[in-house]
Amino acid sequence: MSGFFENYGFLIVTIVQQALLGLSIYFPLMAGQLSLASIGFYSLGGYVAAVMGTHPALAPLREALGFWMFPLEWLGALVLSVILGIAVGYPALRLRGIYLALATVAFVQVVNVAVLNMPIAGGAVGIFGIPQAFESRLDYIWFFGPLFLLALFLVWRIGNMGRGLAFFAVREDELAAGAMGVAVTGNKVTAFVLGCALAGVTGAMSAPFLNTWNARQGTFDASVTCLAYVLIGGSRSIWGPLCGAALLVSLPELLRPLKDSRMILNGIVLVAACVYLPQGIMGGLAALRARLSGRGGAA
């Protein structure tokens, strides 16, 4: 068993870390908003932690706080993400559908170019030698695990309490939601900022986990990968992002014996998932369960 964790521990922690990014896209989706901005906030959160963890001017603070420096980094990333999320959200969420997605992609690019040109962020090289929180990478599950449970709780609770209905009403029909007294813009921004905050804190936890942090953490490719977690996993189930992240993170590893042809098979699996499971893996499972319990007759 210990051999299993030695070999696959990093993979498991990475799955949870990536599932967090998937969930950060899931929040705005609850209110019907397709945002790819998460990776930008993830990148910024990581830089906050990297700078706070390595900047010489903060050395006395780090000595004084010890391990508590890490929660302080999360808090820094959280505050920055919320403020920036509100600032970006209010104008961007006036756009709908594909235009909102484009605007958030643009935001990710702006963040990317900005950090590349900020001396404090280390330019193209980035920041390396970020202090580790644990000796073993596997122990980072104590960072990502509780955050993941908290995010799952938020998604579950929002889906089950009266106040959460406002998000779904906006998702279903903005115009009707407004006519029923739901503050449309406010709810869109709230759902968006929840996602930003989660992505930012995930970034702050990831900087020590990955040891180095640079602009490659916040690319367009990474945005699309996060979106794929949700789409492949299922966008209407709280387990969808975890499911999608587990598949997409582990697939290249599982297919490693196939050497170079593994990326081809990886692609085939993704295309097949899109074609045969349009509601994602969780959606497919739900349909299967309905068919089995519905005695074949129910539509």
Place this chain on the structure above:
Amino acid sequence: MSALLQATDLRRRFGGLMAVCDVSIEVRPGEIMGLIGPNGAGKTTFFNLLTGMTRADSGTVVFDGHDVTRAKPEAIARLGLARTFQNIRLFGGLTLMDNVRVAGRVQARHGLLSGLCFTPGSRREDEAVTEKAFDLLRLVGLEDRADHLAASLPYGDRRRLEIARALALSPRLLLLDEPAAGLNPSEKLGLADFIRAIKERFDLTVLLIEHNVPMVMGLCDRVMVLNFGQMIAVGAPEDVQRDPGVIEAYLGGDAHGAA
């Protein structure tokens, strides 16, 4: 008696089309007012102006003492002005119950944090909203399908659900946009009685757009007529029915000569 809703010189232009042109009207508390007019007369645009979904180019709307001309739809809804839509806009992916609960939370005081922390107040509020929503579903006869998705309902039931959802706002004024459209004759008869019943029960004022002239004449205390965006008549149903301008609008310019 002061008006519940007062529109003054309301005007809205879409490009070259004058959709609503300087319409002024008072809706008095407790009355059922009909709004009729040929297709494209600006009836739905007029509703959209009243509910904040379309901005007026000029003119004012005062509802219950508040100037709502530039207010957002949600603010107007919270003041107690509810509406249904001509092309039914339910939350298709939500259950019947949740459709009504969304509107039932209009006066809710417990927000996101309160709910996330499981405060007793937010639980009681959720329960009260759910109970009220169930009562409304029973009123429209859909309580046995409370947990079905709204998208699964047949057409006539959707109209009833939309009215239940509007009533969940506890409105003072209810705007109904062609509530009888697509209903069969017996459903239409039932609808007029239903509108009268909910008006009494909830102490409502009703403004409805309707093409079905017999229903309008039987149901409404007063009727206003729009044609090409202009109000050409307002008054008791029998007076409006005899108005030469109205007859001309409905039957065409040659009607008098041919008759």
